[in-house]
Amino acid sequence: MAGPFNRRKFLKGSAAATTAGVLAISLEERALLAGGGNAAPASWAESGPMGKIGNVEISRLICGGNLLNGYAHARDLIYVSELLRRYFTDEKIMETWGLCESVGINTMVSTCDCPYSGGKDPTVRMLNRYRNERRGRIQWLAQCQPSGKGMTDTMQKAIDNGACGVFLQGEVADNWVRENRLDLIERIVTWARGKGVLVGVAGHSVDVPIAIETAGIPVDFHMKTLHHHNYWSAMPAEQQLEVSVNQNDNYWCRTPEQTIEFMKEVKTPWIAYKVLAAGAMKPMDGFDYAFGHGADFVCVGMFDFQVREDQSAARELVARHKNRTRPWYG
Amino acid sequence: MSQGMNRRSFMKKSAAVGAVSAALSLEEKALLANDGQRDPVGNKPAGKMSMGKIGDLELSRLICGGNLISGYAHSRDLIYVSPLLNRYFTDEKIMDTWEICEQNGVNACTIYSRDPRAVKLFARYKKERGGKMIWLAQTCPSADTIEKTVDEAIEHGAAAVYLIGNIGDRWTFDNRLDLIDKFVRYVKEQNVPAGVAAHAIDVPIAMESAGIPLDFHFKTLHSNEYWSRRRPDQTKAVIDNYKVDNYWAMTPEQTIEFMQEVKKPWIAFKVLAAGAIHPREGFKYAFDNGADFACVGMFDWQIAEDVRIADAIIAGAQKRKRPWMA
Numbered sequence: 001m002a003g004p005f006n007r008r009k010f011l012k013g014s015a016a017a018t019t020a021g022v023l024a025i026s027l028e029e030r031a032l033l034a035g036g037g038n039a040a041p042a043s044w045a046e047s048g049p050m051g052k053i054g055n056v057e058i059s060r061l062i063c064g065g066n067l068l069n070g071y072a073h074a075r076d077l078i079y080v081s082e083l084l085r086r087y088f089t090d091e092k093i094m095e096t097w098g099l100c101e102s103v104g105i106n107t108m109v110s111t112c113d114c115p116y117s118g119g120k121d122p123t124v125r126m127l128n129r130y131r132n133e134r135r136g137r138i139q140w141l142a143q144c145q146p147s148g149k150g151m152t153d154t155m156q157k158a159i160d161n162g163a164c165g166v167f168l169q170g171e172v173a174d175n176w177v178r179e180n181r182l183d184l185i186e187r188i189v190t191w192a193r194g195k196g197v198l199v200g201v202a203g204h205s206v207d208v209p210i211a212i213e214t215a216g217i218p219v220d221f222h223m224k225t226l227h228h229h230n231y232w233s234a235m236p237a238e239q240q241l242e243v244s245v246n247q248n249d250n251y252w253c254r255t256p257e258q259t260i261e262f263m264k265e266v267k268t269p270w271i272a273y274k275v276l277a278a279g280a281m282k283p284m285d286g287f288d289y290a291f292g293h294g295a296d297f298v299c300v301g302m303f304d305f306q307v308r309e310d311q312s313a314a315r316e317l318v319a320r321h322k323n324r325t326r327p328w329y330g
Numbered sequence: 331m332s333q334g335m336n337r338r339s340f341m342k343k344s345a346a347v348g349a350v351s352a353a354l355s356l357e358e359k360a361l362l363a364n365d366g367q368r369d370p371v372g373n374k375p376a377g378k379m380s381m382g383k384i385g386d387l388e389l390s391r392l393i394c395g396g397n398l399i400s401g402y403a404h405s406r407d408l409i410y411v412s413p414l415l416n417r418y419f420t421d422e423k424i425m426d427t428w429e430i431c432e433q434n435g436v437n438a439c440t441i442y443s444r445d446p447r448a449v450k451l452f453a454r455y456k457k458e459r460g461g462k463m464i465w466l467a468q469t470c471p472s473a474d475t476i477e478k479t480v481d482e483a484i485e486h487g488a489a490a491v492y493l494i495g496n497i498g499d500r501w502t503f504d505n506r507l508d509l510i511d512k513f514v515r516y517v518k519e520q521n522v523p524a525g526v527a528a529h530a531i532d533v534p535i536a537m538e539s540a541g542i543p544l545d546f547h548f549k550t551l552h553s554n555e556y557w558s559r560r561r562p563d564q565t566k567a568v569i570d571n572y573k574v575d576n577y578w579a580m581t582p583e584q585t586i587e588f589m590q591e592v593k594k595p596w597i598a599f600k601v602l603a604a605g606a607i608h609p610r611e612g613f614k615y616a617f618d619n620g621a622d623f624a625c626v627g628m629f630d631w632q633i634a635e636d637v638r639i640a641d642a643i644i645a646g647a648q649k650r651k652r653p654w655m656a
Contacts, residue, residue, distance in 0.1 A: 074408060076557040076606040079629060086631065087418055232407040232574055233558065248557060280407040305413060 048104025048311055049318040051296055051330040053221050053269045054198050056139065056164050058107045058330070060291075061314035062271065063100045064301035065110025065143065066278075068093055068126075069117050073249050073278035075233050087303075093122060094130045096304045097138050103311040107139040109273075109299050111169075112158040113147065124161045131162075141271075143202070145169040151184070152191050165198030167223050170273075173203045174244045177211045186217050193218065200271070204243035204252050206259045213266060221330070223299070224263070225253040226272040226290050231280040251277065260293040269330030273299040283313035291317045294326035379435035379637050380644045382622050382656035384546050384595050385523040387438075387464060387489055389656075391617075392640045393597065394431045394439040395627035396468065397604075399424045399448055404575050404604035406558050418629075424448070425455045427630045428463050434637045438464040440625055442494075443483040452487060466597075468527070470494045473506070476513050484520055491517045492525030492548050495533075495599075499569045502533045507540050514544045527599070529568035529578050531585050538592060546656075548625070549589070550579040551598040553615050556606040578603065586619040595656035599625040609639045617643050620652035 049060040066073070068088050074080035088096075097108060110123040123140075130136035142158030144166050155166045168188055176184050185201055192199040201212055202223035209222045225243070233250045243252050252274035253259060263270055272295035276286040283300070290298045291314075302310055322328075380391045397404070399419045405411035419427075428439060441448045455461040467488035471479035483491050493501075493513050501509050510526055517524035526537055527548035534547045550568070554560065560577035568578050578600035579585060589596055598621035602612040609626070616624045617640075628636055648654075 074411075075406065077405060077408065077411070077604075078608060079605050079632070080405075080408070080411065082631065083414065083418060083629065086629075087414065232576075278408075279410050282409065303410060303414060303417075305417060306410065 049315055050104075050106075051269065051328065053165070053297075053330050056198060058139065058141075058297060059105045060297050060318050061105050061287075061311055062141070062297055062299040063097065063105055063108035063138070063307075064273065064299045065108060065123065067301040067303065068110060068122055069114050071116065073252075075248070075250050088122075090122070090126060090129065092304065093126045094134055094136070096302065096307065097130055097136055098134060099304055099307045100302070101136065101138055103308055105307070105311060106137070107141060107164075109141045109143055109271075112142045112144050112154045112161075112163070112166075114143075115145065115147065124157065127161065139164045141165040141167060141198070141200070143167060143169050145172045146188075151188060155188070155192055155195075159195050159197055163197060165200065165220065166192050167200035167202050167221070170202035170204050170208075170223070170225070171244045173201050173208045174205045174242065177203070177205065177208050178242075182211055182215050182217070185212070186215065189217050189219055202273070204254070204274075206255050206262055209259075209266065210262060213268075219268060221269040221271055222263070222266065223271045223273060224259060225274040226256055226259055226293065226295055227251075227253050227275055227277045227281065227286060228256055228289050231277050233280055234277065256289075256293075263294045264326050267329055269296045270294060271297040271299050276300060283310045284317070287313050287317045288320075291321045292324060294324065296328055296330040379641050381437075382595065382654065384490065384525075384656055387523060389438045389464060389623060390436045391623050391644055392436050392613075392637060393466065393623055393625040394428065394436050394463075394633075395599065395625045396439060396441040396445075396448065398627040398629065399427070400442050400445045404578075406574065406576050421447075421451055421454075423630065424451050425459060425461075427628070427633070428452075428455055428461055429459055430630050430633045431628070432461060432463060434633050436633065436637060437462065438466060440466045440468050443467045443469045443479065443486070443488065443491075449486050456487070464489045466490045466492060466525070468492060468494050470497055471513065473509055476509070477516055480513070480517050480520065484522060488522065490523040490525065490545070491520075492527050492546070495527035495529050495548070495550070496569050498526045498528040498533045498548075499530045499567065502528070502530065502536050503567070507536055507542065510537070511540070511542050514542050518543065518545070525597070529580075529600075531581050531588060534585075534592065535588060544594065546595040546597055547589070547592065548597045548599060549585060550600040551582055551585055551616050551619065551621060552579050552601055552603045552607060552612060553582060555611070556603050558606055559603070575604075582615075582619075589620045590652045593655055595622045596620060597623040597625050602626060609636050610643075613640050613643045614647075617647045618650055620650065622654055622656040 050057050051060055067084050070081045070085035072080040072084050111121055112123060114121040127140060140163045142163040144154040144158060147154055158166050168185060173185060189199050198220040200219050200221040200223045201208060203209060204225050209224050212219055235250060243254055272290045275290040275298045287298055300310060381388050382391050398415055401412050401416040403411040403415050441452055443449060452465055465488050467483035469479045469483055469491055480491055514524045523545035525546040525548045526533060526544050528534060529550050534549055537544060558576050598616045601616040601624045602609060613624055
């Protein structure tokens, strides 16, 4: 794997240039440093739009992880979550990540010991298999939340397993902000920063980034939902509730205009998620709205058969919105 | 799905202690509702299920629908579901699904006769696996291709032939009962049972009024008790609502009322509103309210559970208002 930017250079670069990502290099990474790479492109930047958070180079399109856990947000369609669980076999997960890498998507978001997965969150197990068996180099931004064991144990586990960044799950952050428990968010962010990885806080409510910015909590990135409401199942007449208490599970950004307005002045990189309203919009629509209104990155759950189209849309739309109102951060 | 702490038990616990989620989403409710009810594929077959007769055909009261294997999800505005179905249902998976149906006593299926892959697979299934599944062919002829369409379906192994609901609706709306009559009579001339499918209640009413000699009605039936149901401002006929595609029985009460007096077998379809109603509710609504059979798209992992639920409901519906007509 000769090229201007391969796995070896990436790891060497990461280790040398940043205290972020991986403080300790795993055995498998050492093997990769000594060995070759996978089918990823020679240069990420040549194959897709890239940005940076801290010193970590991250594709503007990030592969989301909900689908791997069977969390479909499929409105009232009873069967879809189970179908996802059966579709995403171990092989299919690795195939999907491999496809992502092959088109220049170098980062994925997934959970670490998601409490909804009944102890079967595949992320850590599959990421290690993927690295070992396929020499995968996809980076992991780990979605974490406190568990019964403590506030930071899932974050620690993610870091131990090579996560380049961690962030607090959106629903937890929504609740803590609503309950005026910014002290908890700050404690977690401070702890994670001490580990030398990227740190973010997710939120469905715009109150979360507002609170974080106002309190000066030093996050490396905001992870905030963004989508418009022009899709059938949005059911605008019913949209009165906060996302975290919306039993119908059909919208994730209740106040997109307010989000866009507030984020205009925020100088920290913004990863927008749920930009396709969990499958109800085409990428050329949802990505256009997100990149056009200030998102620096989009995190999108993708099936293997969607990866190429999604990356193609991201490439086109990032270029289209090069001179947008909100400067690109990251 | 039997683990110490799975998503369902987690959600139950969460709901009990009020942790994490103050409210349960539709998805979470579905998972909770299914707790302990679902068997993995390959579980002990439920055995022979309740049967009925159309003509000389003895058919299971639960019939395996064909939309899923042809990639028609009717998934409202969720763009990815139909392509996902096409990838999940590999050739082997389709044959597995039919085989599991048979193991559980479901002996009949519908297949769209214009889906060449499914039609070929049906022949392959019989040859390679010794399948005995009975095929009720859903056909979509034009005015000029009635004979040809019927002939092809029978040639490929159809044991009964029916007119697809879109055309049943269309020709009824257009006052072309002559075409429906021609279709039905031609099918019957081939000595196989003939049916006419419909989303609109106008169709069975027209069939019965005109005395068209069909062998079975194939009419949608589902309640409006699901979140993505027809909204008050949605007034289009089902066949004009495919852009949204969220309802298939606009007048269930009228359907139930009219069918009470109809003496011919009734296969109800879309009884789960294309995946939004649990079989415990959808099957009960259909069988308690007069359906003789229910045609339901099923994934491999749903079959055993669906059969158990259907059988229990059928057993409890023996004294329903409409007599069993098959």
